[in-house]
């Protein structure tokens with residue numbers, strides 16, 4: 001087996017939320033390596049720490065203890081702006097509730113991530129991206145004029161705008177009917193085939209079963225991590 | 232920041248402003264009120280300044296006025312003083328005029344008097360202030376007063392019962408127009424109108440009538456008394472020194488507190504000082520409303536931040552830096568305040584123009600409102616300043632939100 005490149009690594013990550021006197025240990029020592037080209041799911045019951053894990057993987061938050069490496073670089077001591085840079089360049093987010101900017105059109109939403117990059121006037125291939133997710137006819141539509149499935153596809157298009165290595169999807173089909181849900185999953189699968197590393201967070205077994213690498217989390221700890229063959 | 236980014240973020244801001252039409256409108260309104268007040272008050276006070284100055288331009292600054300003091304009785308309530316004085320000690324007369332004219336600093340001295348007269352024209356009777364000017368100095372005096380003839384002739388050197396009238400008196404005072412050649416009765420005596428003056432811009436002055444001092448003394452018994460002496464100073468003389476000399480000379484015949492000597496420059500300075508104070512007070516009041524307006528904006532931007540916490544989280548998750556978030560909200564604040572500023576300039580100018588129009592219809596046509604580029608720049612600068620100050624705190628707060636908290640929409 002060829003040695004695969006590690007794009008992201010967590011070493012003994014703890015996350016403790018302090019709420020006044022009460023401490024909530026959301027993650028209690030998670031170590032994890034994500035390889036380039038992974039198509040992974042992180043599954044667990046509600047409150048198990050999935051979203052917390054996603055925030056740390058996505059550089060949206062830093063752990064209380066433990067180290068985070070993105071592309072072999074430790075980001076523990078990064079400033080807010082450096083983290084924003086990492087998020088913009090290396091990671092694309094897809095959220096359960098789509099998280100599009102309501103006042104902007106599909107195309108404007110997809111164009112946003114590029115604006116925050118330092119690179120001056122990079123050519124936007126945003127229209128092509130929207131076409132590739134099947135929304136070539138919906139460029140100038142506002143989120144409110146699109147169905148849930150379409151909105152999520154805009155969100156996926158937006159996550160691709162800066163051509164990141166990793167796509168992080170937190171319950172991407174949680175708000176969708178089963179038909180749209182399947183379409184979104186298919187879309188992510190296609191992206192994976194084109195070389196993107198995909199991590200899907202879900203509590204839905206049916207979705208987890210369709211991913212190549214299945215990680216299970218419970219009470220802030222990884223309890224299972226297996227690779228399977230899928231059809 | 233490249234131009235595409237600025238364009239897109241502006242787009243985001245403008246769309247957001249339009250999404251919340253009512254709130255944006257109210258926010259803009261709070262700025263409009265402040266800027267309108269500032270602009271209107273600045274325009275009105277500069278208009279007033281200019282009209283006062285142009286009024287004095289006709290006088291020149293080399294004139295000294297001597298008037299009997301109305302406080303001539305000495306200390307208040309001290310009437311014993313009054314009775315010991317002879318009438319001439321308290322009055323200015325032709326003798327003073329001659330004495331003052333003999334001073335080397337004085338080029339020329341003019342005296343005039345006035346009284347209320349009943350005027351009858353075509354069976355209509357009205358009362359009007361009648362100014363008596365010596366017929367040998369008539370032309371020079373009305374020139375010093377800044378008056379010019381519109382039609383007819385003056386009464387210079389004419390001993391008979393002739394009268395020169397102001398334009399308002401001629402055109403609007405009576406039901407029928409008074410014209411050169413008409414007869415009018417002054418205190419029961421027949422006079423012939425020989426001249427009509429050019430307007431000076433205020434009804435009171437434009438309604439005055441002018442007759443000969445000599446005729447007045449013989450017909451109406453106005454006596455020796457002069458209500459005012461005007462002294463023209465040689466241009467080469469120091470006016471302050473001349474004023475002192477005039478005072479010394481008058482003190483020889485009158486007690487110190489029975490007359491007032493004042494230069495035209497002093498009058499101008501006094502009026503300007505009062506206007507200045509007025510302007511400072513009014514603009515201060517207007518600035519308070521600007522402050523209130525900026526609190527309105529700040530409140531609005533805080534609300535905007537609260538409403539858009541999720542959006543801030545989204546933007547941060549796709550790579551927005553602290554400065555990007557600050558920019559977004561600062562731009563919103565500045566755009567709102569600049570819109571308010573532009574409307575405020577328009578409204579303030581409109582209000583000032585209305586006042587100008589009203590003043591002109593009332594005959595005060597020296598009052599002219601001019602909107603200079605400096606005032607526009609000042610107002611725009613002020614609203615920009617307000618926008619930045621009001622926007623800086625809310626946008627700093629927005630930019631400091633942690634992305635995770637913002638996405639969860641809690642903080």
Ligand SMILES: Nc1ncnc2c1ncn2[C@@H]1O[C@H](COP(=O)(O)OP(=O)(O)OP(=O)(O)O)[C@@H](O)[C@H]1O
Nearest residue numbers: 017019024026045046047048049050051052053203
């Ligand atoms: N900001 C926070 N402050 C305090 N406690 C938190 C915070 N975020 C998460 N937690 C707690 O940490 C634990 C893990 O939460 P997390 O959101 O990661 O769970 P999850 O697996 O994503 O759940 P779900 O499937 O319901 O989304 C929970 O007990 C939660 O209450």
Ligand SMILES: [Mg+2]
Nearest residue numbers: 050051052170
């Ligand atoms: Mg969750």
